[in-house]
Amino acid sequence: MKRFLIILLFFLLLAGGCSKEAAEPPQVNGQVEADKGESDEEASNDKQEVIEEERDQEPAGDEAPVIEETPALEESPIISGPDTSQEPAAEEDSADEEAVRGETPQEAEEGLEDENNILKIRGLVENELKLSMDDLKAMKDIAFEADFYWLNSYGTTGYTHFKGLKLWDLLETQALIKPEAAIVTIRAQDGYSMEFTPDQIKMEYMDETNPDNKYPMIIAWEENGQEYSPDEGAPYKLVVGQKEAGDVNKPQWVSNIDVILVE
Ligand SMILES: Nc1nc2c(c(=O)[nH]1)N[C@H]1C(S)=C(S)[C@@H](COP(=O)(O)O)O[C@H]1N2
């Protein structure tokens, strides 16, 4: 009997070893990411690329160096896809975050109102701001309007006309950004976010088809002559040109901005 059991065990081990080998295919750098349902096929595909870029810490441009240990240095913004760790339930979730970010009781109270159409600027600034679209429109001296060229990760290109405000001027002259500020996170209502250093916000961007043109990074409220409708989320979009020819800039455009957080 004992002998029989030993033989049985032996065969079981043998069988187990084989099936394990068969069950584990070679590693193919698992790149199956859930498609979060963008309307066009191309967009959902390049969102996948964005997620991969984040995983690899690889900048979007061809020539930019791979940044391994230290994200958020000069060259490339940190691209993050929708942050699924912050799900579920957007509303409860933002309440949580506000608690974490240490708002005053008064602000927490205000959080009960519908602030969906309000652009918030918080963190390392002298003036934390809550701006309506009318507030933005009134800041005529820092307004900017132009056709912005875009390139996405599929190589599709185009121009979109935007009207908005120069983000650096907004931070510097209205929010009064503090000198120790190191990272500015532009976060959308769906959790999509981009981080930039102050220098990346301050710098001028270009357009590979009009290399002499200079574009500031802007917060737009109007696209191709139409104001964003608050029914479709917070009516503000971050728009940025290219750092250099080939720079894949479109994924950096953050729609439906909820908050600009300075840290
Ligand atoms: N809030 C938010 N902004 C976003 C995204 C997103 O998923 N959520 N996707 C980005 C990507 S990958 C692209 S290509 C562009 C698409 O811009 P469009 O929606 O105007 O075509 O938006 C970017 N901004």
Ligand SMILES: [Mo]
């Ligand atoms: Mo995209």
